[in-house]
Amino acid sequence: MKLLQYIWRNVSRNKLRSSLTILSVGFSLALMTVLYGYLAMQEAWGKAAVKRQRIVVMNKQGFSGRMPIAYVERVRSTEGVVAAVPYAWFGGNLQEEQMPFAQFGTDPDEVFNVWNEMKIDPEQLATWQRERQGCVVDRKLAEKRKWNIGDRIPLQGTFYPFSLDLKLVGVFDAPQYTDSLWFDWRYSDEEMRKVAEDQAGNAGTIFARCASTPIMPEVCETIDTRFANSDNPTRSQTEAAFAQMFTDMLGNIQEYIRNIALAVIFSLSLVAGNAMAMSMRERTTEVAVLKAIGFSKSRILSMVLGESTMIALLGGLLGIGAGAACLQTLHGISAQFFPLSIYQLTGPWLLGLVCVAVGIGLVSGLVPAVRAAQLSVVDGLRRVI
Amino acid sequence: MIPLKYNFRNLRVRWVTTLMTILGTGLVVWASVLTFGLVDGLDHALATTGDPLDLIVLRKGANDETSSSIGAQAAREITNLGGIARSPDGQPLCSSEFVTILTKPRRNEGGTTNVIVRGLDPVGRLLRPDFKIIEGRDLKPGVNEAITSRSMANRFENLGLNESIEINKIGFKIVGIFSAAGSAAESEVWTDLRDLTTSQRVPNAISIINFRVDDPAALPTLVDRITDDEQFKLKVIGEPQYFEEQKSASIALKFIGFVIAGFLTVGAMFAAANTMFSAVASRSREIGTLRAIGFRRRSVLASFLLESLVICLLGGLLGCLATLPFNGLSTGTANWATFSEITFSFRFGPSVLLRGMCLALAMGLLGGLFPAIRAVRVSIIDALRQR
Numbered sequence: 001m002k003l004l005q006y007i008w009r010n011v012s013r014n015k016l017r018s019s020l021t022i023l024s025v026g027f028s029l030a031l032m033t034v035l036y037g038y039l040a041m042q043e044a045w046g047k048a049a050v051k052r053q054r055i056v057v058m059n060k061q062g063f064s065g066r067m068p069i070a071y072v073e074r075v076r077s078t079e080g081v082v083a084a085v086p087y088a089w090f091g092g093n094l095q096e097e098q099m100p101f102a103q104f105g106t107d108p109d110e111v112f113n114v115w116n117e118m119k120i121d122p123e124q125l126a127t128w129q130r131e132r133q134g135c136v137v138d139r140k141l142a143e144k145r146k147w148n149i150g151d152r153i154p155l156q157g158t159f160y161p162f163s164l165d166l167k168l169v170g171v172f173d174a175p176q177y178t179d180s181l182w183f184d185w186r187y188s189d190e191e192m193r194k195v196a197e198d199q200a201g202n203a204g205t206i207f208a209r210c211a212s213t214p215i216m217p218e219v220c221e222t223i224d225t226r227f228a229n230s231d232n233p234t235r236s237q238t239e240a241a242f243a244q245m246f247t248d249m250l251g252n253i254q255e256y257i258r259n260i261a262l263a264v265i266f267s268l269s270l271v272a273g274n275a276m277a278m279s280m281r282e283r284t285t286e287v288a289v290l291k292a293i294g295f296s297k298s299r300i301l302s303m304v305l306g307e308s309t310m311i312a313l314l315g316g317l318l319g320i321g322a323g324a325a326c327l328q329t330l331h332g333i334s335a336q337f338f339p340l341s342i343y344q345l346t347g348p349w350l351l352g353l354v355c356v357a358v359g360i361g362l363v364s365g366l367v368p369a370v371r372a373a374q375l376s377v378v379d380g381l382r383r384v385i
Numbered sequence: 386m387i388p389l390k391y392n393f394r395n396l397r398v399r400w401v402t403t404l405m406t407i408l409g410t411g412l413v414v415w416a417s418v419l420t421f422g423l424v425d426g427l428d429h430a431l432a433t434t435g436d437p438l439d440l441i442v443l444r445k446g447a448n449d450e451t452s453s454s455i456g457a458q459a460a461r462e463i464t465n466l467g468g469i470a471r472s473p474d475g476q477p478l479c480s481s482e483f484v485t486i487l488t489k490p491r492r493n494e495g496g497t498t499n500v501i502v503r504g505l506d507p508v509g510r511l512l513r514p515d516f517k518i519i520e521g522r523d524l525k526p527g528v529n530e531a532i533t534s535r536s537m538a539n540r541f542e543n544l545g546l547n548e549s550i551e552i553n554k555i556g557f558k559i560v561g562i563f564s565a566a567g568s569a570a571e572s573e574v575w576t577d578l579r580d581l582t583t584s585q586r587v588p589n590a591i592s593i594i595n596f597r598v599d600d601p602a603a604l605p606t607l608v609d610r611i612t613d614d615e616q617f618k619l620k621v622i623g624e625p626q627y628f629e630e631q632k633s634a635s636i637a638l639k640f641i642g643f644v645i646a647g648f649l650t651v652g653a654m655f656a657a658a659n660t661m662f663s664a665v666a667s668r669s670r671e672i673g674t675l676r677a678i679g680f681r682r683r684s685v686l687a688s689f690l691l692e693s694l695v696i697c698l699l700g701g702l703l704g705c706l707a708t709l710p711f712n713g714l715s716t717g718t719a720n721w722a723t724f725s726e727i728t729f730s731f732r733f734g735p736s737v738l739l740r741g742m743c744l745a746l747a748m749g750l751l752g753g754l755f756p757a758i759r760a761v762r763v764s765i766i767d768a769l770r771q772r
Contacts, residue, residue, distance in 0.1 A: 016662060017659055017662060020655045020658055021659060023652075024652045024655035024656045024659070025652075026652075027655070028649065031648035034644065061487050062487050062488030063724065064486045064487070093448070098448055099448075156446050158446055158448045159447060159451070159454075161446070244496070245488075245496070245497060248491075248495070248497055248498055249498045249726070250718055251491075251495070251496075251498070251716065251717045251719065251726070257641075260420070260645060263412050264649065266412060267408070267409045267411075267412035270405050271406075271652075273405065274405040274409070277401070277402070278402060278663040282667070
């Protein structure tokens, strides 16, 4: 305890230097928190998907391939599948905004059996099932856009050669912000039939919920085998693997972020080490006095290391706090890129960052500490600075 | 003016501290310049593509090529419009193209992503900047052959020369590697228009028409002619504008870049300030002496600022130099506008390096300012009295 007090006195002695080091560690760790938080968010997003027992069936060629609507019924009748719906990305523009949120054409009768964690008022659901031009949206999206039940939402098609005139009939609650609007797949198909008969009847992708998690790979395989020799072979995967696909699309960016983070840690160790070395150089005589009155080498060593660690830890905690606040703000601005709030993200990665801060402290203190411990008393007392 | 020699000698005496600070700022500049180079490379891939005389015809309402489709009738009429430039051998420079995206795996287990496959008329090659075959030969129509760029061949499974890419159960043999001045075309696989639409079982489908006008003055009339046609339901945009709109793809990356550079620069500023404060503190007697022998306050201020600048600029120089091994390194990311992979190379042009040096300058100036002010504010008597 005494030692801790001594260390604290030393930290607060040169307030300017300590606070500059704390700030420089803090800023860099805030950056690392944001970067790693983003990566952790992607990972948590994928993990959350595993629990839902959902699989995604798409054309083997990718999103541009066709998924005949008849496949939905056949997927539904596969053993182990509880519910299945078409899920067609509409990607329309709202007035001048290009694809401001996600829009999907799906089956109102079944969709809440596939996404069984989402809740909607039964009356609103019944209205949606009745009204062909009705649509439902995520409650948070409705709040963000200040939409009320009964509002018209006109969507101009981008790759669909027609527009949709939708009416908001309900809002649903999702455990995580989905940023989505759902409309009746049949409505868009009718419109498609009017413009391009041969392109109608395309379900886009099929989302299905399985009875249990372990059977998911088997169900995927059964479905793919069944359609392998048809005109439209399929590729089925778990929702987690599907989410991973989007992360994969970003390519080497993740690796790049990790490399930047490494460089930051290294440069921080230099900066903090430099500050610590400067402090110790000024205190050479002092250390010699301590040794002269009987402080052991290990005691001196732990004193210096303790000081550098305390500084780095203070900066680290400050930075992690600031970075977390940044992430929370980003989540508020764009839930599409930052799908989770910081409260859903508390995990080992935060602890890892604290360890990084401690590590920087230890590494930066190492050289000055060993030097101080090795200092010969006579030399130290004689030195003039 | 205090001689520069004074600063350099001081830096040399405290060489460990100097070196550490140089390395620290150098790393920060390195990380920032690397990010700037990444963003610049992506911008370059989108920007070099646009020729102001080249126009792209899309379906009204389509945001990009992959979501567009044009009727065969409309396509024929556009090809026959007057005002389209001709190639040296008299062909109209007008290319009907079909664009689709296929989900394909990257090499070395890099995950899957979407690849743009474009079927086009032979004349379409003349509409790309500096299109040339650099290995193998160009494709022959009708026999399911394809060509692609060097970066795509290196990046994706089955896209190497003499390998074969599967499109709807039909194999397309890669017979050549092309280059197109680092433009967006280098992120695509090219094949013959008919071969692609046949294999995709959408005969006669056309996504876009790409053409060049022969006279800039005739451009507006031609644009109006196509846009105003009620039957066509098409829109025309200039190539530069089309790619300008796709730049939203790089906004996310730009944002990341500026966040990284911003945070790191502030962090490094504090580090530089730390070094300079300690330099001032340990030299207060010297400062007192300098003032006593008649140097003015502003000379002392300039001298310390200069010293901090020298440290940071050396660091900046080191950081910029360290990015050179990455120059031209090819990488790729998602272009959310087309929902597919765009490949590009790191580019460290003068503007990127200049930005890096500006960061170093900012670190040196702001980091050195407060220590330098402290240096000139000490009273001579106090400074000289210190041990």
